[in-house]
Structures are given as structure tokens and as C-alpha cells.
Amino acid sequence: MRRVTLTQFLIEQQRAGRTSADLRLLIEVVARAVKAISVNVSKGALAGVLGEAGTDNVQGEAQKKLDVIANEILLQANEWGGHLAAMASEEVEEVHQIPFDYPKGGYLLLFDPLDGSSNIDVNISVGTIFSVLRNTAAGTEPDESAFLQPGTEQVAAGYALYGPSTMLVLTVGNGVHGFTLDREMGSFVYTNPFMTVPVDTSEYAINASNQRFWEAPVQRYVAELQQGEGGPRGRDFNTRWVASMVADVHRILTRGGIFMYPMDEKCRAKGGKLRLMYEANPMAMIIEQAGGAATTGHQRILDVVPQKLHQRVPVILGSLNEVERVAAYHREA
Numbered sequence: 001m002r003r004v005t006l007t008q009f010l011i012e013q014q015r016a017g018r019t020s021a022d023l024r025l026l027i028e029v030v031a032r033a034v035k036a037i038s039v040n041v042s043k044g045a046l047a048g049v050l051g052e053a054g055t056d057n058v059q060g061e062a063q064k065k066l067d068v069i070a071n072e073i074l075l076q077a078n079e080w081g082g083h084l085a086a087m088a089s090e091e092v093e094e095v096h097q098i099p100f101d102y103p104k105g106g107y108l109l110l111f112d113p114l115d116g117s118s119n120i121d122v123n124i125s126v127g128t129i130f131s132v133l134r135n136t137a138a139g140t141e142p143d144e145s146a147f148l149q150p151g152t153e154q155v156a157a158g159y160a161l162y163g164p165s166t167m168l169v170l171t172v173g174n175g176v177h178g179f180t181l182d183r184e185m186g187s188f189v190y191t192n193p194f195m196t197v198p199v200d201t202s203e204y205a206i207n208a209s210n211q212r213f214w215e216a217p218v219q220r221y222v223a224e225l226q227q228g229e230g231g232p233r234g235r236d237f238n239t240r241w242v243a244s245m246v247a248d249v250h251r252i253l254t255r256g257g258i259f260m261y262p263m264d265e266k267c268r269a270k271g272g273k274l275r276l277m278y279e280a281n282p283m284a285m286i287i288e289q290a291g292g293a294a295t296t297g298h299q300r301i302l303d304v305v306p307q308k309l310h311q312r313v314p315v316i317l318g319s320l321n322e323v324e325r326v327a328a329y330h331r332e333a
């Protein structure tokens, strides 16, 4: 069977009026950057990129952590293309402006360059998460306020998963589509059209070591799951926790499930654990586009109006019926 690549998929989305030429270019550039990150991630200890920053590599340069390298790859890949007005990264406090000698475009790119990087040193899957907004700011240097748009304003969202295979999962608002990197050809092959989240599941993902910190609705929900067949849910449930959001979300997109990093007493002071703009929002767009749901417990994640670029939110997402159950328990509390 003839293989369709990411490039052909994006040209066909543009031909159907679902993406602009600039958005297509932006996604192609991010995909190329993700391939470079995948090469670095897959080298592991062979490339001396593991462990903490601060040591010197063979050239005597300051050795950088892999997430710093991933951040630099994404920034440098996207600076010159002329499709962006500015960028924001989990790794960088301030908005990253496009260098003055490059043209600017109409989009804002936000990303977590290497999410789950604490798993790198133990060779467990990690990922890159990205979100695209339209630039609404006047002037040539958008500041933080230009980025503070609710997740409903995203024009595209996606992630790369550096697992046994490297995959790119993407939505431009017309369903969720998965691509697998063919390392020999160096191209992303369209392997997973219209990925959907089953509305029911018997699998849940949460860091159970935080149980004593959870709020009552989550305590109630998880306790019912743990009671299994003899409890109010009438069936046994299974649990998974990779501690790499991209891996957990990808599993849910592939076979269903519910992922929870809810508000708890430990992270309350920070507003939650996960970041809104470049973790929760892109994943929420993907999950909703795949027929699932994503809530803070009190409101739809995509409706949250951001106050700060790096703000955190509680995240409960995945199979529609389970997420709605947790949201109902919050309403009843």
C-alpha cells in the first residue's frame, strides 16, 4: 500500500482549507525539530547527554541536559521560517522573540520541549508537547499578554512520543492523526488516521503516592475504582502511571483511560502540577478532538482564561464517561 507522509497529509489539509500555508510550514518545521530531538534522545548515554548540566563534554563545552538541547533545537528550527510572531517554552521564563533579521508571521508557538525528562536517565519514554495560537497582538514584539488566550483559540496542537518508535500525534481541528517516524527515510508516515478515545474505560492513571493530599471528589472516585467488582462500579479497574504525561496520554488515546493530576494539598499553592499553556491545553484539544473530555474538575480546561504564561492547572482527561463522572463528583462536593 502506498504510504502517505506527514507532508502529503498537511498539503491535503491545506487544499481542504483546514490549514494555511504558514501553519503547514510551522508543523513541518516542528516535525523536523522533533526528528532531531529523537536522534538525541535515542543516543542516551552514548552521546553524553544524560544527567545533570554543569559537567564538560569531550570538546570541553559545558554539557547540557537533554531538555535544554531539545529546547534549543525547537527555538533555532523555528526562528527563521517567517511563520511565527514569537515563541514560549517551558524551559524559558520570558517570551522568545524572533531575531530582528528574520521575518515574522501570524502564529505563536508554545512548547514543552522534553516533558517527563526525569525519565530520561532511566530510559523511559518522554515527549515533546506543542500548541499553536494566532498572534493577536499589534506591534512587532508580542509580549506575554499575546499568549494568554484560552485553549479554545488553539489552531493546532500535538505531541511527539519518543518511545520504542517515535510518533507525532497532531490535530488541526479535524480529528487526531498519528504519524510514525521511518528512520531510514527520515519521514513521518501516516499510520493512525482519526484516533479516538473510547468513551468508557477500566484503566486509570494517577500518582497514588499523593492519595492523602487529594480533594474529596477524587478520593471518592478512586476509592470506588479500587473497590472493583464488589464496589459501586461493578467491575475491576487497572492502573498505569508512567510519570510521563505524553506516554500516559498516548496510551489513553490508543486504548482509553483516564489521566488525573488533580488539585491536591501538595500542589495547591502553585495552582496544580501541570502547566496550562503547553501541557494541559494542547493535550485537552487532542483529547476533545478524539471524542474524550478534559476538565480541571471545575471547568473545561480549554475554557480556562490564562493569567500567566507558566501557570499550572489541575488536569483530569480521557474517556468521556469517566471524566464526566469525576466532574459530577466535584459538583456534588
Ligand code: P6P
Pocket: 115, 116, 117, 118, 207, 243, 244, 245, 246, 261, 274
Ligand atoms: P509525578 C513530568 O515531570 C510531568 O510534568 C508529567 O509529564 C507527568 O505526568 C508528571 O509530571 C509526573 O508527576 O509527581 O508523578 O512525578
